Amino acid sequence: MGNAASAARINAQAGAEVASRALGFETFEQITVRQAIRLRPAQLAESEALWRTPVTALGEGDVVYRLYGNGSAQIGRSWSTAGPWDFASTRAALGLPSVNAADNLAIATVDDLGGYSFSRHALPFNGMPGGAPEHLINGNDFGEMGLRLLDDVPWVVAN
Secondary structure, eight states, X not given: OHXXXXXXXXXXXXXXXXXXXXXXXXXXXXXXXXXXXXXXXXXXXXXXXXXXXXOOOOOTTOEEEEEEEETBOSSOSEEBSSOXXXXXXXXXXXXXXXXXXXXXXXXXXXXXXXXXXXXXXXXXXXXXXXXSEEEEEOXXXXXXXXXXXXXXXXXXXXX
């Protein structure tokens, strides 16, 4: 019951955040009871705490991180100002789908905000509750996105 209650609170917070943006195109996957049962209580507790923490706007000079691999590319829209080592359950906190092997970590700095869209919490996706800071940046390459790649290293997500 505790997991289902946590999932319901996360779904409500995600729904309120999406509605407050009134963008008209953004949707999210709610965590189902079946998915919530599969998560560890600690994963849900960490995500709930992240959802309660405000996400600040992206600024020039900020360092951003992107886990990618397999079905997810190095160049992508979702970046976080929180490093993957900041989370006890990286996949759950970042809302990473199962197709993202997360076996590589791109680290970049923000040189220009031209490609920056907005900041939010990582939305629930593919049974993962999200909640980590997520910054959506548009572009087809690092220059267009206003990012400068600092490093790209192998990564292992243990959770």
